[in-house]
Amino acid sequence: MLNVPQGAALSIGAVLGTGVIALPALAAQTAGPASLVAWAALIALSVPLAATFAALGARFPDSGGVATYARKAFGERAAAVVGWCFYLAVPVGAPAAALFAGAYVAAALGGGTRTELLTAAGLMLAVTAGNLGGVRVSGRLQLGLALLLVTLLLTATATALPHAKAEHLQPFAPHGWWAVGSAAALLVWGFAGWEAVTSLAADFRRPERDLPRATAIALVVVGVLYFGIAAASILVLGPAPGDAPLAELLARGVGGQVKVLTAVAAVLLTLGTMNAYYAGAAKLGAALGRDAALPAWFGRGSGAGEVPRRSLAVVAALGGVSLLLATLTGTGTRPLVLLTSGAFVLVYVLGTAAALRLLPRRTPVWWCAAVAFAASLGLLALSGWYVLGTAAVAGCALAYQKFSAKKFARPVDPADVPIDVGV
Secondary structure, rough: EEEEHHHHHHHHHHHHOOHHHHHHHHHHHHHHHHHHHHHHHHHHHHHOOOOOHHHHHHOOOOOHHHHHHHHHHOOOHHHHEEEEEEEHHHHHHHHHHHHHHHHHHHHHHOOOOHHHHHHHHHHHHHHHOOOOOOOOHHHHHHHHHHHHHHHHHHHHHHHHHHHOOOOHHHHOOOOOOOHHOOOOOOHHHHHHHOOOHHHHHHEOOHHHHHHHHHHHHHHHHHHHHHHHHHHHHHHHOOOOOOOHHHHHHHHHOOOOOHHHHHHHHHHHHHHHHHHHHHHHHHHHHHHHOOOOOOOHHHHOOOOOOOOOOHHHHHHHHHHHHHHHHHHHOOOHHHHHHHHHHHHHHHHHHHHHHHHHHHHOOOOHHHHHHHHHHHHHHHHHOOOHHHHHHHHHHHHHHHHHHHHHHEEEEEOHHHHHHOOOOOO
16 A cells, blocks of 8 residues: 555656656747746646645545546546546657657767667566556655655756856747747646546555645645756756756756766656556556446456556557657657647546536635636647547547447446536
8 A cells, every 4th residue: 555655756756757857948949938937837737736636536536546536527428538548648658758768868878769769668668567566566666766856856956056147037038928838838748647646546545634645745846846947947057958958957066977867867757757657547447447448358456456467568568559659750759748748638627627526616625626627728728739639539438438338338336426516
């Protein structure tokens, strides 16, 4: 079973991933120093979003996570859409995250594309192996990774900030204020993750107490580290911090074998993110199989404390296929990032909408859900054409759900009947 530190570490790992490595540069290229406004906005949005999912997980601990909340609020179709979007987004996003780390390793060790691909494949195999041992093993692994990461990122920020220059903030919005919205759409990648641990809620010793505490710890840590790295990147390195701002910050503040240090940080960050997402997606896939939103073959391992090895194997296999296709087609990481972000934004829209029906109305957590729902709709609009991929997945989910409802109908559980808490 998970304790509070392990749960916090899983949340930190799910959210604070490769975004620290790549997003400060991408956001600065998009909006200049004004990208800090986008960072601040996404951090602020994280508070109601994380609070909403923590409240849902505490009240309805189940391996289905957001799909379970959608089922309770809106029925089987909504649950299938949410479940498929989350489950299939992980194998698309995993290669992008692994390739981010692989690029840093290649820069440190040489070998170019070959090293990058071997590193990416090795990371994907490592997190698969780690999750085969169950949530207890992955939770302990995550706690160790989180402690190392927090130490390294705080060191990078604190040692580089003495070199900050206020003039690097001018001009503040060189590409106009609309560019802040474009930067925010990119940054969704870095803040996706607050929903990931909800699929593990039933694995906490006391979900109603431990999950909100773990989420609160993760919120503080993620907010401080993300904004610290983003601000230091611009203040120290200028409005165009280059493709590897974390490496440059370490070079200014620490010196030494910077490329090696940054490669280590990249690998640790990626392991933490992928470990949390593989754990959550594997549990979710098993729950979808249990609930007939996927074939029943997936359903083994959906219970608390069980290991969903079949679902995990599918996630790992699909991730390998995505990596292979990205390699053969020469697809960069940006489309993978935006496709994944579009899928998670739809998960947020339906998850927060479910919270508005399931949580007690006009309470603080209900208002958090209302703010998160409105913000998620805005992010969905900013996703642009990449949301079409999410729409295609949603269509496939609805088609399969209709098929399975006829062929493999499961007994109706009264707890799954859509409900409305009322006033």
